[in-house]
Amino acid sequence: MNLPSKIIEDFPVLRQTVDGKRLVYLDSANTSQKPQCVIDAMTNYYETINANVHRGSYRLAVQATDALEGARAKVAQFINAGSAAEVVFTKNATEAMNLLARTWGHANLGESDVVVLSEMEHHANIVPWHMLAAEKGFELRWIPVGPEGRLQLDSLDRLLDGATLLSVTAMSNVLGTINPIPELADAAHRHGALISVDASQYVPHVATDVQAMGADFLVFTGHKLLGPTGIGVLWGRPELLEAMPPFLGGGEMILNVTKEGFTTADVPWKFEAGTPMVAEAVGLAAAVDYLNVLGMDEIRAHETKLTAYAMRCLKSRYADTITIHGPSEPAERGGVLSFEFGDVHPHDVAQVLDEAGICVRAGHHCAKPLMRVLGVPASSRASLYLYNNESDVDALADALERADEIFSL
Amino acid sequence: MPGLEDLYREIILDHYRSPRNRGELVVPPAARAEGFNPLCGDEIVVYIDVDDEGTIRDIAIGGQGCSISQSSASMMSAAVKGHTVEEARQLISAFKSMMSIHENDLDDVDDHEDHTEIETVELGDLDALRGVVKFPVRIKCATLSWNTLIQALDEVAATS
Numbered sequence A: 001m002n003l004p005s006k007i008i009e010d011f012p013v014l015r016q017t018v019d020g021k022r023l024v025y026l027d028s029a030n031t032s033q034k035p036q037c038v039i040d041a042m043t044n045y046y047e048t049i050n051a052n053v054h055r056g057s058y059r060l061a062v063q064a065t066d067a068l069e070g071a072r073a074k075v076a077q078f079i080n081a082g083s084a085a086e087v088v089f090t091k092n093a094t095e096a097m098n099l100l101a102r103t104w105g106h107a108n109l110g111e112s113d114v115v116v117l118s119e120m121e122h123h124a125n126i127v128p129w130h131m132l133a134a135e136k137g138f139e140l141r142w143i144p145v146g147p148e149g150r151l152q153l154d155s156l157d158r159l160l161d162g163a164t165l166l167s168v169t170a171m172s173n174v175l176g177t178i179n180p181i182p183e184l185a186d187a188a189h190r191h192g193a194l195i196s197v198d199a200s201q202y203v204p205h206v207a208t209d210v211q212a213m214g215a216d217f218l219v220f221t222g223h224k225l226l227g228p229t230g231i232g233v234l235w236g237r238p239e240l241l242e243a244m245p246p247f248l249g250g251g252e253m254i255l256n257v258t259k260e261g262f263t264t265a266d267v268p269w270k271f272e273a274g275t276p277m278v279a280e281a282v283g284l285a286a287a288v289d290y291l292n293v294l295g296m297d298e299i300r301a302h303e304t305k306l307t308a309y310a311m312r313c314l315k316s317r318y319a320d321t322i323t324i325h326g327p328s329e330p331a332e333r334g335g336v337l338s339f340e341f342g343d344v345h346p347h348d349v350a351q352v353l354d355e356a357g358i359c360v361r362a363g364h365h366c367a368k369p370l371m372r373v374l375g376v377p378a379s380s381r382a383s384l385y386l387y388n389n390e391s392d393v394d395a396l397a398d399a400l401e402r403a404d405e406i407f408s409l
Numbered sequence B: 001m002p003g004l005e006d007l008y009r010e011i012i013l014d015h016y017r018s019p020r021n022r023g024e025l026v027v028p029p030a031a032r033a034e035g036f037n038p039l040c041g042d043e044i045v046v047y048i049d050v051d052d053e054g055t056i057r058d059i060a061i062g063g064q065g066c067s068i069s070q071s072s073a074s075m076m077s078a079a080v081k082g083h084t085v086e087e088a089r090q091l092i093s094a095f096k097s098m099m100s101i102h103e104n105d106l107d108d109v110d111d112h113e114d115h116t117e118i119e120t121v122e123l124g125d126l127d128a129l130r131g132v133v134k135f136p137v138r139i140k141c142a143t144l145s146w147n148t149l150i151q152a153l154d155e156v157a158a159t160s
């Protein structure tokens, strides 16, 4: 089954023009556009329900609490979590990873410990560990990135020897590489380590089952999966969340407070101090509904086909000029196409494309250690989502001709 | 809407393709400063060799970046080489004020009469970068080497 071709009409931003040209949005790895139903769900929440949660006895407050907790249950089901209590809402994936480092990491990591990352991590899965390592003195090790942007796993056993945590991305935001999480989880567990998965680029594009993955923790961010900004998720195995100390202190996260101290609320509220992002949770739930109606498998099939088309099209038109990073086999990757275009600097590529109404990202994509491995200071990145089609790819390929023109010698 | 021809003037592309004063100088006697644009990953290294009379005897530019940051650095090096530190500082402030034209004035940027206070300093080739102000995200690219030169000059001032 294919995705309906009229999908683009559900996305108000994509219906606009730039200088009379159709807007071509190829930056969904950065943030996705929002369908009308997500915008409507949030507006409707503010127009008909809005009240603070977990603390009112009147009906509106009960409805608001139901909206928040209903969204949690929906998200839990979306990633096949065992229960809604395993889903902690955070501000974004970055905060989720910091929460994990600051609570689980703070309680469990010391001088003799080792945290294993990969060279393709986003800064969100690097800096929190650097910060904690500076305080706790544990060692960081790195799984190298090899040919075609794949993790080199021949040294995995050595790297995991004595490790406490493996924290790794499920899909690279630069290379598109899909990493073998079940295999990595098995290896981590064999060595007595836990595995946390940065699924920020994965959950929006591939049906996700945290249990089948064998993950212990998993984080993602709402705005990349058609949801609003301001909401992210930390999922954790219940016994792990249970044992973790709280994160921020304040209202909502307590059971009791006295002059002498406090006791914490149950999981997941223990990690959600202060008034939570209720409207954002409602928006995220609407996004999950939208994705479920289309079907994650159909979305993945559409994107794989489009990725294959894009790689073919760009390589055949610019054989001598373009280098696309990451796996050459579309089935092994997501629709994230980072490329070098001859000697033209990515910032200039993005500028020329902008003139044609095409949105791509240029820069280091918050993955500076990876850029160093790739041997480039920056790259241009076109990233695809369910609302993109072949005409967007054609527009990209056409507009690159102008870059060739301006910057050729 | 400004077009790409406002940004990518021929003289800019020329400096980008054939950058002047590329390389390194021995430190010391030269001073060295590094500048970064975290947004796009551009890095600029500026070396300057200032003699006892306060003349910039030599300048070299290292690092990498987009056409705007690279051409701006190249033009800057050509413009300050052989000039005094004081002249260089005047040029820096003239260039930076060209780059900080308020957005409300953007429609007038081709109207040179508007900028009398910077007319006293000869911008020469650098005038080609005037179009960058129409592309606000690129202003940081154009000013990166200049801010790095300020650091290098401050370094010289602190050690002499």
Ligand SMILES: Cc1ncc(COP(=O)(O)O)c(C=O)c1O
Pocket: A029, A030, A092, A093, A094, A095, A122, A124, A125, A169, A171, A172, A173, A198, A200, A201, A221, A223, A232, A366
């Ligand atoms: C792989 C990966 N991890 C983490 C993040 C951080 O997401 P956020 O900025 O929403 O916290 C991103 C996106 O920027 C990402 O691509």
